[in-house]
Amino acid sequence: MxxxxxxxxxxxxxVESTESWLRGVLATAAIRLDETELTAAARALEAAGALPGGSAPERIPDELADTWLIRDRSAALHRAAYTGLSRQVPLPDPALHDALYDRHMTPDAxxxxxxxxxxxxxxxxxxxxxxxxxxxxxxxxxxxxxxxxxxxxxxxxxxxxxxxxxxxxxxxxxxxxxxxxxxxxxxxxxxxxxxxxxxxxxxxxxxxxxxxxxxxxxxxxxxxxxxxx
Incomplete structure (x- = not known):
């Protein structure tokens, strides 16, 4: 060769762990969750497969099935797929879902x-x-x-x-x-x-x-x- x-x-x-990913975004947004809430949210995001490069989704929602198959063909499809998975998990502020996606693109992640x-x-x-x-x-x-x-x-x-x-x-x-x-x-x-x-x-x-x-x-x-x- x-x-x-x-x-x-x-x-x-x-990529960083799902918990580190969530902690980083919450800290930037100055949003506090107690440890029990934070751990539960991180586990739910991991099960959803919301972190690109992290664990695979346990289930793909029907409304995302087609997008998921071609998610890597464009920036828009990639964001739609992963923020769609993230939004399966309730978070204190809806803006956190886009913030999570943005963080995973940073070198620190x-x-x-x-x-x-x-x-x-x-x-x-x-x-x-x-x-x-x-x-x-x-x-x-x-x-x-x-x-x-x-x-x-x-x-x-x-x-x-x-x-x-x-x-x-x-x-x-x-x-x-x-x-x-x-x-x-x-x-x-x-x-x-x-x-x-x-x-x-x-x-x-x-x-x-x-x-x-x-x-x-x-x-x-x-x-x-x-x-x-």
């Missing part, structure tokens, strides 16, 4: 996996081109810049910018073309066997990592270095 594509959420970065910088730096030192291919509804480049990973990324291919979402092989093909890489010599690294596995239809190699908290996956990316020349 002579080029590598990485997924974003659950692969290079992990994300942490890189412990070995992400090391692996990306090593690939750069070896002259291996690297792309990020993500199903997402917003620009994640500021997250990479804030955490010091942007210098190691050659191209970003984001679903909402192309109106195509993984596992559609066209998204991976766009990344390979931008890198000048042969798909048959390109490795896709991700945590979603269906979405990221779509790269296999293009002839890419595929390597999966576990979508775990950053404290529970200190070296999940290091095997990539053994797979790339």
């Amino acid at each position: 002579t080029a590598v594509l990485f997924d974003f959420s659950g692969t290079l970065f992990r 994300w942490a890189p996996y412990p070995d992400a910088v090391e692996v990306l730096r090593t690939l750069r030192e070896r002259g291996v081109p690297v792309g990020v291919v993500s199903n997402i509804g917003w620009d994640l480049r500021p997250v990479f810049r804030a955490h010091g990973l942007d210098p190691y990324i050659d191209v970003y291919v984001l679903s909402y910018e192309h109106g195509i979402q993984k596992p559609d092989p066209r998204l991976f093909a766009t990344a390979c073309e931008a890198l000048g890489a042969d798909p048959r010599r390109t490795l896709m690294v991700g945590d979603d066997r269906r979405a990221d596995g779509g790269a296999g239809a293009l002839g890419c190699g595929v390597h999966f990592v576990d979508h775990l908290p950053v404290t529970d996956r200190p070296d999940g990316l290091r095997p990539v270095l053994d797979l790339v020349g």
Whole structure:
């Protein structure tokens, strides 16, 4: 393999916990909940799957079913899907649902996996081109810049910018073309066997990592270095 594509959420970065997410927004809005109320609201939001990059929804409301399937094709669809899930949970102020969505797009909401910088730096030192291919509804480049990973990324291919979402092989093909890489010599690294596995239809190699908290996956990316020349 002579080029590598990485997924974003659950692969290079992990989003904060649902409780941290809610606490951050409540603090900014100067709204206080007692601990019992806050814990209950966080659990309900987690069950609803309202945090992008967090737990999957336990149930998709009928009115969101169609939007959910294509949520990563545009910024508007992504926001509608996740704020729609959030609104299944009563909160003290209706404006908090949009505030929660806005917070998840900030660099403070994300942490890189412990070995992400090391692996990306090593690939750069070896002259291996690297792309990020993500199903997402917003620009994640500021997250990479804030955490010091942007210098190691050659191209970003984001679903909402192309109106195509993984596992559609066209998204991976766009990344390979931008890198000048042969798909048959390109490795896709991700945590979603269906979405990221779509790269296999293009002839890419595929390597999966576990979508775990950053404290529970200190070296999940290091095997990539053994797979790339």
